[in-house]
Amino acid sequence: MSKFNRPRASTRTALTVTHQGGKAYVRDARWELVLLAVVNMAGEDTFYESAKERDDRYADLVHTVAVEDGAWTARFVGWLRDEAQMRSASLVAAAHAVWARLAEGRHGGNRAIVSAACRRADEPGEFLAYWTSAFGRAVPKPVKRGLADAVRRLYTERALLKYDTDSHGFRFGDVLELTHAAPDPDKPWQGDLFRHALDRRHGRGDRIPATLPTVRARAELLAVPAEERARLLARPDGPRALARAGMTWEALAGWLQGPMDAAAWEAVLPSMGLMAQLRNLRNFDRAGLSDEAVRPVLDRLRDPSQIARSRQFPYRFLSAYRAAPSLRWAHALEQALAAATANVPALPGRTLLLVDASGSMQGTVSARSTVTHADVGALFGAVLAHRGAQVEMYGFASGHFRHELTPGGSVLRDVEAFRARLGEVGYGTETVAALRAAYDGHDRVVIVSDMQALHHPGTGARGVSVSEAVPASVPVFGVNTSGYAPSALDTSRPNRFEIGGFSDKLFTMMALLAEGETARMPWEPE
Structure with missing residues (x-):
């Protein structure tokens, strides 16, 4: 549907509080951008931020990082689109990165940033729709050239039939006229396709070249x-x-x-x-x-x-399980989910998993989804348990509860059982209290949360932070599902890590961190 048409430890300073008043830390711009991008459903309100506030913060972060390092930005945008599977976020990032770079006189590498964001044939038109709405009708040459690169790569007969419709503000013909894209010389049929797309746009597409058999077959069906x-x-x-x-x-x-x-x-x-x-x-x-x-x-x-x-998000199989009335799909969806989460590491030793079940985590991950942020946490825990890890899972908010997992059973049923218990713990986010109550010599702690903890009293003026609630020698992984600017987890400390996202790449990132790989992000060269 059209919307517009390692991670390395960062330096933080305890200068702020969470949206709920707890002790919090600010990230450097690069890592804040990463954590927001991998969960950012552009143009949508979240619990603590309006769509405008969130989109403005995202744009500001992109501007800062892109002007500093265009090559890094191009690789990041490609990873965000291809690996993290964040379609709208990558388009928005590419547009703002190029706009900011051109405004600061940075002229090299912009074409590559634009091309990296386009991986589906409707996306050059989506990019233009966003660009013109945000920056006006003037389209700079690097944008045109990057989109032309994408057009040569992506425009096919089937793509034309699927995406070149009146419901799009920028049709294929509009994109071709704006970018002056030349056909790929290795695709002898593409010149006829481009001409036909232009003819369709201008109401003269009745004559279909013999080099376009799929388009001709569609015309025959329509007749x-x-x-x-x-x-x-x-x-x-x-x-x-x-x-x-x-x-x-x-x-x-x-x-x-x-x-x-x-x-x-x-x-x-x-x-x-x-x-x-x-x-x-x-x-x-x-x-x-x-x-x-x-x-x-x-x-x-x-x-x-x-x-x-x-390339489906793992939670999509949970969504399908809930939507399908017949149980004949259940086992196949369970197997699909297992394949989609194959990158979940089989962590040795004992793992304490805390899943935030507060009010802010009971919102859905996007406006069109029925899956909540708390569901994502439960899914993560159930998958870990089914990998054979020794996982002790707790739901927490104002209170907390132990949720027994069933290794060898159904991940999907485990998630549904967890969901049924959310009303037991209230709506606040007392993360430190839950950690202190549940931690019992575990080898690691994983917290799935939006990292907006309540104030927990202590000797300091800002109270006790999440990072201080377990021994410093114990690794703590924060799995951030929302990407808000203040975070309760201080990753400037040893053994404190924060990752985010909804795809299986979240698990890949966690595996890298578990192996001690903190020097580079997945898209950075070795």
């Missing part, structure tokens, strides 16, 4: 009379006809001009990507698809290589 379309799907070659025409399920629903019944879903299902299938499990059940008809979906969810290629 079929409406009353004959359902019968076409029922033919043995119906699914193949849809596949040849690059027909998505959304396009099929419009083409049919009627309900998506079982026959329609069965015809388009082989052409659907895993993300589309995952989001439609409920619709498959409602339409009455048989177990045999959905077997390819189940097989796909069980295939680790398919899950790796799909």
